[in-house]
Amino acid sequence: MLQKLFAILIFVLSILCAWGWMEYVDFMEKPLHLPAEGVRYNLESGTTMRRLSAELAQQGLLERPLFLRLLAxxxxxxxxLKVGEYHIPEGTRPEGVLNILTSGKVVQYALTVVEGWTFKQMMAELNRHEAIKQTLTELPDGEIMRRIGHPEQHPEGRFYPDTYHFPRGTTDVAFLKRAYRQMEKVLAREWEAKDSGLPLKSTYECLILASIVERETGLPSERPLIAGVFIRRLQKGMRLQTDPTVIYGMGDNYDGNIRRRDLKTDTPYNTYVHAGLTPTPIAMPSGEAIHAALHPAAGKALYFVATGDGGHYFSATLEEHNKAVRKYQLKR
Structure with a gap:
């Protein structure tokens, strides 16, 4: 009798094991219940396999959470498991989920710092980014620079224009430090290979001039030509007389138009009033603008005027320049 019961028990256990194995195989082969666009899953610090499997089951993505724990x-x-935000695409099976969540290959977000932006514009975009952890909101510029490790420095122009990729939760401080380091790297490399005889005493003066070149340039190919004009003006002791510096000095008073009185208004950035470079950069220059400032095009041009198609007409004499102004600006 005992042997018969034992045999029955073995038979039942065999049936259960076979059933369980088939269920497990079915679990392994069947993708999770994911939408066509997949899902984003934020794996928080301290998450265990039990918690992970339970959350996936609660969200209706996973059947038989016990099997996921056994598989793990x-x-x-x-x-x-590695902390971070992950994308789980449609068609992912349980083993694939584990591979994703242990890979450390978290979702990357992007923010493009546009060449020619001011620090104010960059901070506005940074503050709006939903994946950036905000710690600098409404702080004055000086405090922001102190937080990133560069107290007493003016922030304008210090951050390299580029597209930066980062995971969710990256702080604004970390982002700014990265863009600052990149600008320092580019400046140092370009300064090392600069042309000789330039009237620039430091990388900071290069940054200032490059920012002016950036704001004056409509066509990228004209950067060296415009830089050449400014370099020759500095060498001759002429005022730069460039509108973007006036606009920067006007700040929030700029309404889209520059009037004659604005050209005469004495601000530290008005290059119609003051000789030499502006006290600080007026924007964030691209690597190409920095290169142009240190490798200006040779020539005799001392003036240029916008032609209305994004480019400029360059002149070597004031007489020629005035004719170009009448032709392109006054339409005479």
Whole structure:
């Protein structure tokens, strides 16, 4: 009788094991219930496999959460979960989910710092970015520079225009430090290979001139030509007389138009009033503008005027320049 009961028990256990194995195989082969665009899952610090499997089940993405925990233990992944935000694409199977969440390949976001932006414009975009952790909101510029490790420095022009990729939760401080380091790197490399005889005493003066070149340039190919005009003006002791510096000095008073009185208004940035470079950069210059400032085009041009198609007409004499102004600006 005992042997018969034992045989029955073995038979039942065999049936259960076979059933369980088939269920497990079905679990392994069946993708999670994911929408066509997949899902974003934020794996927080301290998340265990039990919590992970339970959350996926609660969201209706996973059946049989116990099997996911067993699979993780079998694959030695139960203690390998890495914090971050992950994208789980449609069609992902349980083993694929574990591979994703232990890979550390978190979702990357992007923010493009546009060449010619001011620091104010960059901070506005940074503050609006939904993946950036905000810690600098409404702080004055001086405090922001102190937080990133560069107290007493003016922020304008200090951050390199580029597209930066980063995971969710990156702080604004970390972002600014990265863009600052990149600008320092580019400046140092370009300064090392600069042309000889330039009237620029430091990388900061290069940054100032490059920012003016950036704001004056409509066509990228004209950067060296415009830089050449400004370099020759500095060498001759002429005022730069460039409108973007006037606009920067006007600040919030600029309404889209420059009037004759604005050209005469004495601000530290008005290059119609003051000789030499502005006290600080007026924007964030691109690497190309920095290169142009240190490798200006040779020539005799001392003036230029916008032609209305994004480019400029360059003149070597004031008489020629005045004719170009009448032709392109006054339409005479």
């Amino acid at each position: 233990r079998w694959n030695h992944q139960a203690d390998q």
